[in-house]
Amino acid sequence: MPVKVIVAGAGGRMGKTLCQLIFQHPELDVVGAFEAPENPFVGKDLGEVIGLPKTGIPIEDSLEKVIEKGDVIIDFTFHKASLKHAQINSRYGKAMVLGTTGFSKDELSEIHELAKRSFPLVQDYNMSTGVNLLTKLVEVTARVLSEGYDIEIIEAHHRMKKDAPSGTALKLAQAIAKALGRSEEHFRFCREGIIGERSPLEIGIQTVRGGDIVGEHTVMFAGIGERIELTHRASSRETFARGALRAALWVVGKAPGVYTMLDVLGLREL
Ligand SMILES: NC(=O)C1=CN([C@@H]2O[C@H](COP(=O)(O)OP(=O)(O)OC[C@H]3O[C@@H](n4cnc5c(N)ncnc54)[C@H](OP(=O)(O)O)[C@@H]3O)[C@@H](O)[C@H]2O)C=CC1
Numbered sequence: 001m002p003v004k005v006i007v008a009g010a011g012g013r014m015g016k017t018l019c020q021l022i023f024q025h026p027e028l029d030v031v032g033a034f035e036a037p038e039n040p041f042v043g044k045d046l047g048e049v050i051g052l053p054k055t056g057i058p059i060e061d062s063l064e065k066v067i068e069k070g071d072v073i074i075d076f077t078f079h080k081a082s083l084k085h086a087q088i089n090s091r092y093g094k095a096m097v098l099g100t101t102g103f104s105k106d107e108l109s110e111i112h113e114l115a116k117r118s119f120p121l122v123q124d125y126n127m128s129t130g131v132n133l134l135t136k137l138v139e140v141t142a143r144v145l146s147e148g149y150d151i152e153i154i155e156a157h158h159r160m161k162k163d164a165p166s167g168t169a170l171k172l173a174q175a176i177a178k179a180l181g182r183s184e185e186h187f188r189f190c191r192e193g194i195i196g197e198r199s200p201l202e203i204g205i206q207t208v209r210g211g212d213i214v215g216e217h218t219v220m221f222a223g224i225g226e227r228i229e230l231t232h233r234a235s236s237r238e239t240f241a242r243g244a245l246r247a248a249l250w251v252v253g254k255a256p257g258v259y260t261m262l263d264v265l266g267l268r269e270l
């Protein structure tokens with residue numbers, strides 16, 4: 001029996017890609033799709049919205065209208081919306097895959113607390129295999145180059161992206177900080193003016209926005225006489241969507257709690 005998926009934000013860039021891939025997937029079925037209440041796709045057939053023949057699945061205007069039909073909710077929407085979806089889901093206990101970025105610390109910790117009490121959650125700022133491997137490579141590199149190398153993260157995304165820096169840049173920065181015994185106090189977001197010399201403990205995080213860049217992340221280790229750069233470039237949203245579908249299959253039936261793509265991909269102990 002295929003796993004029954006509910007797609008939040010089905011008319012968005014990630015929502016559409018997810019739905020297109022689920023329709024080709026032998027182990028997954030879309031059973032419900034919804035959008036923000038004021039979204040122009042509400043009431044339309046999902047097939048019409050994602051460029052496929054009619055599916056008989058209407059785009060609803062809330063999670064409550066579809067939640068009972070599904071085994072798992074996949075949510076790539078907006079920070080406030082995802083928090084609300086997690087609050088609703090805490091009454092139903094459905095598995096959840098959450099790819100949204102831009103949460104405040106309080107929002108994310110509320111979502112994690114809800115999941116620990118009532119549903120299994122895969123939450124990750126980047127669902128691609130490549131970025132999760134990059135995170136591990138960056139941890140190792142940071143440990144080896146722990147002294148004498150200045151660390152800068154540069155992220156680039158499309159002009160429509162609403163949050164900065166990217167969740168992935170934060171995930172990379174957190175991994176580096178943990179590997180080096182540093183903390184978020186060392187994060188340095190962009191620079192301007194007479195800023196003085198660079199502190200060796202800083203972890204720089206720089207943001208670029210433009211055009212249709214899907215998502216690029218470089219971690220630079222700049223020393224004296226040499227520089228190492230580790231880069232991931234996504235050329236299609238399918239890489240994130242495929243990761244999310246893998247997570248959806250993995251998380252159904254798990255105990256309530258918070259998991260990440262490292263768990264899904266089996267990379268935690270790497
Ligand atoms: N973890 C990962 O691997 C990845 C994460 N992301 C993240 O996913 C999120 C979405 O990205 P993207 O698809 O590009 O953004 P889009 O803006 O294209 O899509 C988001 C969709 O969610 C909808 N939405 C907003 N509020 C609600 C609500 N209350 N209920 C249901 N739907 C709602 C939006 O509708 P409306 O336009 O009407 O507001 C929109 O259709 C971002 O946070 C992004 O950073 C993106 C790619 C990969």
Ligand SMILES: O=C(O)C1=N[C@H](C(=O)O)C[C@H](O)C1
Nearest residue numbers: 101125126161166167168215
């Ligand atoms: O908004 C996007 O597009 C993306 N967001 C994620 C992030 O903020 O890290 C992941 C990916 O890079 C695409």
